Amino acid sequence: MKNRVVSGYRPSGRLHLGHYHGNLKNMVELQSTHECFFFVADWHALTTGYKDTSQLGAYTTEMVLDWLAAGLDPNACTIYRQSDIGSIPELTLYFGMVITLGELERCPTYKEQLRELDARVVNTFGFLGYPVLQAADILIVDAELVPVGEDQLPHLELTREIARDFNSLYGRTFPEPKGLLSSAPKIPGTDGRKMSKSYENAIVLDDSPDVIRKKVRKYITDPARMRRDDKGHPEVCTIFQLYRVYFADTIDSVANECEGALVGCTECKDRLAERIAADLAPFRERRAQIAGDTALAGKVLAAGAEKVSPIASETLTRARKAMKIGTL
Ligand code: SF4
Incomplete structure (x- = not known):
């Protein structure tokens, strides 16, 4: 049995060298050694981009096509879209009941983004609760490993805390996933800052x-x-x-x-x-x-959703049963 890995990326336009060396090369390697679930995190994109969603569909297509061109093989890994998996929000709701506000507010990434982003963007329930949704993404497929950089370890620790708290309240239901630390090199953009589409300093793939x-x-x-x-x-x-x-x-x-x-x-x-x-x-x-194959991304995502939905649904049933939800 291969260890199960899950990883999700926000659709935010064309991928660049920072993405390629930061995670994409690693994803391509992992698909031959692990059971990989890779998803387009379109709900996560809403946490900072909820006002303008006009490009969400196009960005999702571009990301899937970029993944395929980089070497992700839908026969060797599962590629799906977060919003196609209807069990995730329900699990997020349950996890939201067991995590405290303090735990979420202490998350270093949250504090950093509060400083960096417009207050009106980040002072939302969805933004603060982003790690809870992330925990549901990971645990809905019972992932054992999550590829992360050092800076993302606190987020993963929150997922582990949620799993621990849930298990201690309702009995052992979820694994505690571990981080798969990658030693990805830092790729500077043309202005010397981190390569990013929003800085307009990227070399697109x-x-x-x-x-x-x-x-x-x-x-x-x-x-x-x-x-x-x-x-x-x-x-x-x-x-x-x-x-x-x-x-x-x-x-x-x-x-x-x-x-x-x-x-x-x-x-x-x-x-x-x-x-x-x-x-x-x-x-x-x-x-x-593959640029002209307008149906390809849709087909890949539909096949992925078909594979992930029963797994997610089984996990949700287990969580509901543990919590005695829906029983008389
Ligand atoms: S300073 Fe000039 S020659 Fe030296 S590494 Fe940089 S670009 Fe190359």
């Missing part, structure tokens, strides 16, 4: 080689390197961070070239851009092949 080259040329390099023969300091250069990902085997010689002013920044950037474009070529090709 099917950008053409020419667009990739233009975007890579925008990166700020070592500010002390004003002229071609100035010696460089790769440790302060965002381009060098990307070199660590794309030229890991020869990173020392890249550093030597920079420190010895043996290469100019433009040449250095163009070499990197070429490597990124070559690495993404299979993705671009597959993505172009």
Whole structure:
């Protein structure tokens, strides 16, 4: 029996290099070693984007097609949409009864987003309760493992607390899922900040080689390197961070070239851009092949929902029984 893994991502437009190295490559590898459930988290997208939902459907389609082009295989993993699984909100309701407001308010991500986002966006019941919905996403399929970065561990800990509290109140019903820590590299955007669609600093996965080259040329390099023969300091250069990902085997010689002013920044950037474009070529090709297949994403999601719904329904029945809900 393979261990069951669940992971969900908000549909927010085309995927970029940050997504690819952050989780997508990992998902593609996991599908051959684990029983994987990957879902489009469209309800989660509402927690910060409830005002404008006009792109939700299009973003969902794009995300599924990007996943397929990246190598997710619906025969090797289950791909579904959160809002197609009607048992999740009921389980969320039950979990909402056992978690306290204090536990939710202490979540570091919540505190951070309160500082960063518009107060009117985040002062909602849905936003505060986001980890409860997440717990239901994970536990509805009895997942044992959840791929996470270090920063997401507190969220997973809330899921584990909810499972523990539920089990101690109503008897053992849920497993306590563990985190599958990934050592994903940080991918800087063209302005040096974290790569993100909202910062408009992203290299999108099917950008053409020419667009990739233009975007890579925008990166700020070592500010002390004003002229071609100035010696460089790769440790302060965002381009060098990307070199660590794309030229890991020869990173020392890249550093030597920079420190010895043996290469100019433009040449250095163009070499990197070429490597990124070559690495993404299979993705671009597959993505172009399926771009016109308007029914494909729908078919994949329908098959996924058909597989997940009975599992979710069985979990919900178990939870209701444990809580004596619906009995006389
Ligand atoms: S040569 Fe390359 S690594 Fe060195 S500062 Fe320029 S872009 Fe960065």
